[in-house]
Amino acid sequence: MDATTLPRLAVTAGEPAGVGPELVARLAASDCAADLVAITDKALLRRAASASGVVLDIVDDDGKRIASRPPGRIRVRHVPLAVAESPGHPDPRNARHVLDMLALAADGCLAGEFDGVVTGPVQKSSINDAGIPFSGHTEFFAERASAEVVMMLAGPRLRVTLATTHLPLSAVPSAVTPALLERTLRIVRTALASLFGIPQPRIAVLGLNPHAGEGGHMGHEEIDTIVPVLERLRAEGMELLGPLPADTAFVPAMRDRYDAVLAMYHDQALPVLKSEAFDSTVNVTLGLPFIRTSVDHGTALDRAGTGTANPASLFSATHLAMDLARQRRQS
Structure with a gap:
């Protein structure tokens, strides 16, 4: 990251049956001055955009840094769903999809491909129901980065x-x-x-x-x-x-x-x-070798698919990640 390029942030969509994909679509439609790279299933993001009433220009991520991003344009690292989502009803068969998103984002940060990661909400119970021990984002990233x-x-x-x-x-x-x-x-x-x-x-x-x-x-x-x-x-x-x-x-x-x-x-x-x-x-x-911010709410399954979820927390998480990335660059 340099003074001429935008902070490059991986944004994970979280539980596919929750509000996370819709929040990412709303973020992409905003004028947020960050290079947003959604880590999700492209078809899922298109459906979420439709449910949210926004039009997105979704393109594959080429890894190059950019100096500007028009509202509505978002690059994607495609992580396929195992089965199509049913809003409000998490399917344990998609647990690996969720964890693959987190791994891709963390590994990209560790490799310097991203300046930070912003995470949408996950459904811990669905991942555990798939037989995969999972206590949360924080613990996952700590283990992935071997960090306290x-x-x-x-x-x-x-x-x-x-x-x-x-x-x-x-x-x-x-x-x-x-x-x-x-x-x-x-x-x-x-x-x-x-x-x-x-x-x-x-x-x-x-x-x-x-x-x-x-x-x-x-x-x-x-x-x-x-x-x-x-x-x-x-x-x-x-x-x-x-x-x-x-x-x-x-x-x-x-x-x-x-x-x-x-x-x-x-x-x-x-x-x-x-x-x-x-x-x-x-x-x-705190303590990771990369920046990680997140919404401070859950998957809001009762609102999933309605396009009515409040994106304020994701916007705040993204803007803080941008600020921290710039501070890290300056220091």
């Missing part, structure tokens, strides 16, 4: 990262170890500096217990685990706040004191973020 990663959810005014992701609440305390916290904070700090252009990022770290343990009266994880890690990393020069009580860390008076929040578990911080920016929240995988 951190999940970030970014809204217009708030960035939240997670120490643990999809775990039962009962499993969280034992999972929050000094090694995990140190690794996570290092990845978050590096990404904020290199991807988001924040030279000396400030990270607010939440406690695990109510009132951040209240001096040991509501739990000892803060005293025994979190505080020693923060003190050690502060001695290296990291700017870390906390551990902070989760119920006060997000009040307006605190927002200007940090650039991102590290939460201990999934539902500790994400309800705050989604309640204020659901349609514009973007899932970003």
